Structure formats: C-alpha cells, structure tokens
Amino acid sequence: MSALEDFPIKTPQGTQMFQCVDPYQPPQDPIGHPVMHQSAIKHATGEAVFSDDTPPIARELFLAVVTSTKAHAKIISFDASEALALPGVVDVITAEDVPGSNNHRGEILYAQNEVICVGQIICTVAADTYAHAREAAKKVKITYEDIEPRIITIEQALEHNSFFTTEKKIEQGNVEQAFKYVDQIIEGEAHVEGQEHFYMETQTILAIPKEEDKEMVLYVGTQFPSHVQEFVAATLNIPRSRIACHMKRTGGGFGGKVTKPAVLGAVGAVAANKTGRPIRFILERGDDMLITGGRHPLLGKYKIGFMNNGVIKAADVEYYINSGCTPDESESVIDFVVLKSENAYHIPNFRCRGRACKTNLPSNTAFRGFGFPQATVVVEAYITAVASQCNLPPEEVKEINMYKRISKTAYKQTFNPEPLQKCWKQCLEKSSFYPRKLAAEEFNKKNYWKKRGLAVVPMKFTIGFPVAYYNQAAALVHIYLDGSVLVTHGGCEMGQGLHTKMIQVASRELNIPQSYIHLSETSTVTVPNASFTAASMGADINGKAVQNACQILMARLQPVIRKNPKGKWEDWLLRTDIYMDAAFSINPALDIGQIEGAFIQGMGFYTIEELKYSPEGVLYSRSPDDYKIPTVTEIPEEIRVTLVHSRNPIAIYSSKGLGESGMFLGSSVLFAIYDAVTAARKERGLTKTFSLNSPATPEWIRMTCVDQFTDMIPRDDTSTFTPWSIRVS
C-alpha cells in the first residue's frame, strides 16, 4: 500500500530563534537586530546593478570562448581564418597575444600547443555583438592528437602517481599499536562526487583599457579583487598600480569566484589590451559550468579500530581529492581536509593522510566548506559503520566518541567542546529526536515500500585560513563635511550581507544612524592588497578593520567633540553610551539566511546534484536541465533554526562566522536517507553494512534497496563496454 501514495508537495515553513537584543542597547544601535540587507529593496526592484547591467560602453566588444574538446592532447592545427571573416568579428585572441605571463601561479590562461582538460580556453573571439562572437567561435578549427595518459578519475591518478603536492599528514597517538588491542577493525571507502557552484550570476568581466600609461580598469564579479589585479598585471606585464579592479556586488560566489575571476579577468584583459577596446566577457551558463570547475570530488579510505561498546580507539584515514588540471587552491583544500576531518570526534590514535590528485578535468576550486563537507561524509560513514558493527544506534556512537572535555585536537589546538555539547543536547531535545525516531520505526514497520530515516550530525568547524596574512583586512572610512560617511573595506558583497553588517558596525562605532553611512563598492584603489572574502571570515576580519578605522576617527574627533558637547553628529558631537559585549549575531536575519541557504545547498550536494562526466572527461551537466539544484519543492516542510549563543571574545562583537558551516549540516539528510535505506534493507533480510557514497541520488537509493525488482533486471558485465558516464571521485 505504501508504494502507492505520491510524495505530496507541501508549502515550507519555519521558525527561527535567536538571541534578543539587550533591552538596554540604545535604539539607534543596529547590532544584533535583523536588519534587512542593505540592497534588498534594490534587489527586488531590479535596480541593484551587477557587472553586466552596466550600460553599453562606447566601442565595446563581446568575447566568446573556444574551448578544448579533448582532455589531454597536442594541438596539431589551429585555424581561425573562417571565424575572422564573419561579420562583426574584430579579432581572435590566443596565447601569442599575452604580453606577460600566460602561466601565472600554474594557471594557464590560453592553451598553447597542448590542452590539459576539456573546457580549457584555447582562444577567444572578440566581436561587436555576443551573437557574432559566438557564431565565429564555432568556426574556429582546431585539430588534436591525443596524449597519453588521459587521467580522469582519482583511481587513474593513483595508478599514474599523478599528484600536485606531497602527502599531507596529521598523526597523534600510535595507530599501529592501537589496532592490536581493539575488539574489531573495519575497513572501507566512501566516494563523494563534486558539486557545481551554480551561482545565479555567471562569471562576468568588464575590462576597459585606458588611454594613458597602460592603465586598465576592470569590473569583475569576484570574491577577491586583488587577485584579479595580480593576475591581470602579471599577464599584461605592467605594475599592479595601473590595474584597478572594482567590485560592487556579485550574484553569488560560494567559493567559485575566489580564484577563477582572476584567470578569466586576465583572459579578458589580454583581449582588451590587444584590441584597445573595452571587453565585455560574460560566460554563458554552459561555458561557466564547463570551464570553472567546482567542488573537489573526494575518495576516502578508512581503517577503524574500535571496542564492542562503540568506542573508537584508532583511525587510519586516507583522502584523495580530484583537483583537475591546475593547482588552483587544491593544496589548501587537502590541507583543510586533513586538518579538519576529525570533525567533532576525539580519537586517541588518529592518522590522516591526504593527496591532491592531478587529473585532466577542469581545475576544481574553493567551494563553501572547502573540503570539509566532503571529508566529513567519510567520517560519518565510518562512524555509522562502527555503529552498525556494534549494533548500536549511530547517534549513540557519535555521542560516545565526541569531544567531552577541554583537550588538544589532532591539529594541536586547545578545544573546549562545551558549545558543541550544548548544541548537540539542545538539538536532540528540541527536535524531539528520540520520540521521532520511535515514530519513524513505527512507520517503517507498517510500510514496506516507504521508509523514514532520521539522523543527527555533530560538527566542529574552524573558520579562517591557516595562512596568517590571509586573515588580515583593511578599511577606509571617510567622514564628509555634511556628516555623511563613506565606508570601504576589502570584503566583497555576494549576497551574504557583508556590507550590511559593516554598516551596522560603523553605525555602532560612530554612534550614528545607519542612514548616514554609505557603502558603495569594493576596489583595489581604495583598499589595496585585500584578502579574499571567503572561509566564513568576511565579517570577522573586515568588521574589525571597519571598527578600527571608526575608532581612530572617533579618537581624532574627540577634541572637537569636547569643545562642543551639545552639538549633533553634524557638529561633530556624539552621545556617550555604555557598550554591552553580548555574545550574539551582528545580524540574525543575515546569519539565519546563511545557515538556511547553506543547509539547502548542502542538501542538494548530498542528494540530487550530480555532475556527469564521460569516460573521456567531457562534462555533460552544463545547464539547469541536467544539473538539478534544489527548488522550492525540495526544501524541508519545516525548517527551524536556532542560533545558540556563546561567547566568542576574539571576533567582532563576539559574533561567529557561519557562512560555510551550514553546508555540512545538509548531510543530515544524507544520513537520514542512509538510515531509511538501512531500514528497508533490514526488512529485506540484508543486514550487512553497505557502502555510503555521496550524493545519495534516487538511483543510489533504489539500487541499494535490493528487492525482487532489482534482482530481476539484466545486469551487464562492466568489463565489456564503456558506460556513458563515470564516477570521478
């Protein structure tokens, strides 16, 4: 009977709980209030200007890309004559037109002689309209000769010893010794496939060459303007001081606009430099998905030693990520994987090793969570496997092995698990975990074809970057004579509401209403050498910088204020107030928005988002038709978010960076599915632990719930044919 009912489409709803603002906080002080995004009204009226909304610039040209159709090949011939003859076409730009470095930090701008992935840019076509550029791009003729080996998957990379870096390793205790004294040992592996950023605004670059001194101005949708500046300068071989990169806002980043806009910016700058005309370079969705890479696919292999009561004594884990064809940030990603992958569990004898595999796929890059959401699937997979071996519920094994007291982590940081324990307990209690678990079991007894699952996952997530200078920021605050204030800082606005928070900070520090404060854009001209806006630390580092700048200005104003103690702000006077150092969110609306958004993005990653590659390394998934991110019908019927507060004295106003952490919480859906699948398998007499991979697609679920129907279908001998698509993790 349970097979018959369709899954209903329900309207989602939710509750959000957060700490109230202290009643004694001055009403004008916006810190802690759910202030609407600074640009929200403009977003909703369409008046918020994105790069490509800039009106036509005189003499501008549009750029279309020609990309490699081979994963690893020698370029035998290149013929652009037919393309050049088409109407509107102005020029075809190749590696030969790069005046400076065509290979900066290992990132190749235009392929030369050889291609190393499908989707690598070989040339660009500049024309008077995009339609003309695109038509012409189709007419560029390139012939190739395959080069061996062609490495697409992690398995193939291991076979060929193809890596970017040496092995990364973290170790504590004595793993080998510990394995000798445990009750049981399990070994297994978990595959986690990649993810496409699918920011709504694709990569956009406007490159405008100036008449004098080889200056160039760029407007780029990026999380890292100074990186764009660096790449363009190196590519054109001119000092960075002549390259200005502006960034007002971008339509989503999620890590995909940290490094890639620099490469694409340089590609566009070469065209602007060669033609001497402004270049508008907007990637089409299909090109963006093909060229710019995504989250690293990951393979985890584990050997776990544990006692029959569920206590894990020893873990030996190896991680491999599929980096694609250039270094990008893969070394940092594998660093993060190795460092953070213990998650919330304290395993006394712990060894974790990682390698970044070099393959012939488009180069993968930063993506919300930066390796953590992939690696922790492996962690939860072995925890769940241990639970299954011990015949214990997974949440019990999780709790047994979680950090309990202040201790040193495997990466040698002192960690106080009190907030973790608090969140865990509150979550179990407030979500009615155990009653709902019973209800699910009851449901599962009555329903043969439909199963319910429930999972809870703990998380310990460190933000920031283990390279100290990346955690620096600068801000520039102007106070004009009419009392209005212009704030500039090094962070980029991509939807997270960073600028809104910075205005809140400046409002508190200068003790003036938010309406006095304007924040226009981020630019390499106003704040040089700024770090990227990523790793959940945008508000932390830039907030401190804005605070610092405001405090310096306030100190300078003190003499004036003392002379005229009764004047208004416009007369340089301020009221004195007592500051309450509350441990809470600067803006709960924005933070809850980050958590919910990341959760849904994570849920998509772990369930329905599936990138398909051919065995030859061709990405099939290049549009929303064949890459499914969650829509309004996929989200939970009910979503409740509670900001549990704690003190975080090192951060701005004791807040916490949480842009990324919600991502992994989406895996609770993955493990709930696992739980439901386990129930289905049990009922069908299958009790053996089965491998858990991500994403848990409908396909995976169906084929894992073995029954008379899966037994009936004809199976193929995988050695006898080449499948349409392959797994790359």
Add this chain to the structure above:
Amino acid sequence: METFFFPGMMASVPNSDELIFFVNGRKVTEKNADPEVNLLYYLRKVLCLTGTKYSCGGGGCGACTVMVSRYNPKTKKIHHYPVTACLVPICSLYGAAVTTVEGVGSINTRIHPVQERLAKCHGTQCGFCSPGMVMSIYTLLRNHPEPTPEQITKALGGNLCRCTGYRTIVESGKTFCRESTVCGMKSSGKCCMDQEERSFVNRQEKICTKLYNEDEFQPLDPSQEPIFPPELIRMAEDPNKRRLTFQGERTTWIAPVTLNDLLELKANFPEAPLIMGNTTVGPSIKFRDEFHPVFISPLGLPELYFVDCTDDGVTIGAGYSLAQLNDALHLIVLEQPKEKTKTYSALLKHLRTLAGAQIRNMATLGGHVVSRPNFSDLNPILAAGNATINLLSKEGKRQIPLNSHFLERSPEASLKSEEIVLSVYIPYSTQWHFVSGLRLAQRQENAFAIVNAGMSVKFEDGTDTIKNLQMFYGSVGSTVVSASQTCQQLIGRQWDDQMLSDACRLVLDEIDIPPTAGGGMVEYRRTLIISLLFKFYLKVRIPRSFLISQKSS
C-alpha cells in the same frame, strides 16, 4: 544583405512589418524586428532595462521571468502569464504587453508590495534571482490577489535561488495569502505576532523569533495595477488584421492571421517550424545549433484555442498552453464523475510537476504532442488514454491516433509536412478502464523524468480479466516506447501476482536499454521500468480488490 526568395509567395519579398508591443506601459515600435532576437536581449541591450537577469538562457532558472499580458478579443479578457524572457522571440510579442520588474515598482516611483515584502522578509541575498521571484509572485497576484500557499509554491517552482534556501522567499509570498501562515503556528502552537511575543523586552525569555515587522507592509491594492494598453485592445479587435512578416538578418518570421493563411504558409514552407511558446525550437537553436530560415507563428490564431466537451470526451485546441490545458482539465475533473476522468487526472498529476510555471504557460499542447520528446510526461498518458490528433491541411481534415506508431515516429503514422495539429481529442475513461501516469525524477518538480510511463488497462466488464493493456515508457529510448508485445501477450490474463511477474519479465525482454545508453543510469532505469509497472499493478488492484482474492505481497 542577401534576401530570401520564397517559392510560392508573391514574387517580391515583402518589406518587414513594424513590430508593436508594450513594455511597462510604453509603446515599443521596432522597425527591424529580428526573429533571432529574444525578449531578454531586447530588454537588456536595446531598452536598457537591466532588472531582468540573464542566468541560464534556456528557460531553466527563472531569473529572466517577466509577465506577458494579452487581450483575447473573443472572451474580452486579459490573460496575464509568466514567461522566461530568454525563450521569447520578440516577434512573438506583437500586440502583447510586457511587464518587467521595473514596471512593477521602483524606488523613485513606488515600491510594489511584492518587492517590499520580498526585501523585508529577507527573501533576497545576492539579489540575482530576486527580480524573477518578484515577477513570478506578481503575476500570480495579478490573477489571484489572495492566493493559497500552494499557489505560491507552484508559482515559484520555475525560479531557482542558490542563496536563501527559499524559505524566506515563500514566506514573503505567503504574506499575501488570506490566512497568513508565516510564523509556523503549527509547530509552536503560538503565533509569532502575538502581542506578548512582541513585547519580549518585558519578559524573562530572551529568545526572539521575529525577523521582520509585518505591520510595516503596505497593503496590496489590485486597483493600483497599471491598465492594459487600450491601443492593444483596438489592435486585437481590428477586423482587418493581416499577416505579419518580420525579416531578420538570417531568418524570416511569418504570423498568419487566418487558418487558411496558416495552411497556405505550411504548404509553402513545409520545413518551417510552427512557433508558439518556443520552448522546444528555442533551446534546439541555442544549444543544438539548429537553424531555420523561416518560422511560422500562429500564436493567437483563435481556431487553435478552444475546449470542446462532448459526450465521449474532450477536444482541446493545439494552441492551448500547458497551463491552460491544466485549467481546462481541472474544470472537467471537478464536473464529471471520477470514472470518466482517469486520463485527465493522470495528466493533471504530471502537469503539476512538468517544468516550472513559466514553461507551462509558454509550451503548448500541440507543440508538446507533435515534438514527441522521448522524455514526454504527457504523451505516454495521452497514448494510454487513446487520444487522437486532429490534423488539418489544405487537403482537408484528418485524424490520426496518438499511438505507438505516432510516438515511435513511424513516417506513415506521422503528420505530413503540410499538415498542422488543430487539436487533440482525449476520450473519457470508462468503468473498467484504468489509466495512470507514473514518473520518477531527480527532483520532484521542474526535472525531466529518469523514466516515466503512461499505462492503461481495460478489463472484461465486471471481471479482472485483461481485455486490453497499454504501456508507454518515456526516457528509455530515443522516442517514447510502447511495450506492445508484452501487452498483447497478457490479454486474457487475470490481474494477479503471477501476471505481474510475467509482465515484468516480458517487458524487460521487450524494452532493452543497452549498457552504453546515453543518459546512463542503465540498471536503475531497467529497475524503474518494472517498478513503475508494479506501482500501476497495485493502483489498479486496490479499487478492484473486491473482485480479487487478495494475495499479500
């Protein structure tokens, strides 16, 4: 530029007509309307209305959603519907009024309640999908000023957002519902708008749940919406309408105004595609490099828009959009006894999740049927329900069955090149005839099925003996595939477990998905073939259980 010479037409190529439409209440007269130019490009690059965003270019994300309004001279009604501007050729907009996010409201004029609430409910983050979200909700409100929460979700199904996780967006839309359910009373048992909650300051409890203040919201006042341009009403009612031709750089667009004119054109340009919503031809041109020198667009031709209910079924005009088809079927299902509407209910179920609201409002029944995509969600059901297609050409009328031969594209069962689809006839189901649609997709809504099916069984009256069985599968081959042999062999069998088991074996023999098949997921799709069959078996067995000695599975 080289001009085309069209055989069969007047010797000289007619000059291009002026394209007239309205954008945000302003008249647009385009003297050089190019059939290859879409509305999104035109808005952003020609009219410099950049509020409408370009994100996927294939109608798959909703970032470019705008509202199109058309006046129907027959019903004297104005029809508002959402479209993805990236798929709308400007030439198809003759006589239409387009409303973009700029026309809904702006900071300098007045912010519309939809915009205000989306912003204040924190429904925007990066802001790139926001104009499209605004337009989807706005269009819904133009048609339903007090929508249900279900209508809100349905209206947003074609709009992707990568930042928010949607909850805030839905919530902003739900503030327009008659009974606002934004605070989730269901879970807490208490409304977040309760006075005591609002005055939290005086309470010990230091937990807040309110992220915005509903009291600030301006009320929605439908009487404040812009009126439909009277000039367009006059144009639509003009009895002397004539054929329009738009000559572009490489292509020509011809819009006939009478049925005869259409048939004449189809005879003269047998290769030219008929363009209605452009949801099939548009993507083929953009993503698969198809090229068509001539387009014929009978959009708005009154003869293609009708519902005709008779004693044995319903005939629906080929020009009906899938949204209109949905509404028409919905009415019939409400009016007619359940027994007669099994096919319609099956169609309605699939129409709910087929693409998003925009595409459902653009794609037409005729276009869907005749383009015969292998993943079609409707054709398998139509075939299982014994639908027929009414064709028309200069030679006259003809009826062909919407059956396996048609769906498998056998030439003798297809349209002749000079024929057009006039309408589709869908008969009522009967007491002993059961029809179902089944599908499984990566995502519930707005996703092609991994495998789908339309199945029907007819029993000998009052028994469970199979008199006729039909099974059509989508996404298992290059066309929709019929399991005709399996069905044939099961005639006369009882509807029992043994039959099911034999049916599974037979259908797996008949429908072969080779291991290398495009789209992959081969073993999964094989499993789905029989899983869907099993589901149909159960569906039919349940209401007939009184006839059958139950064997529990």
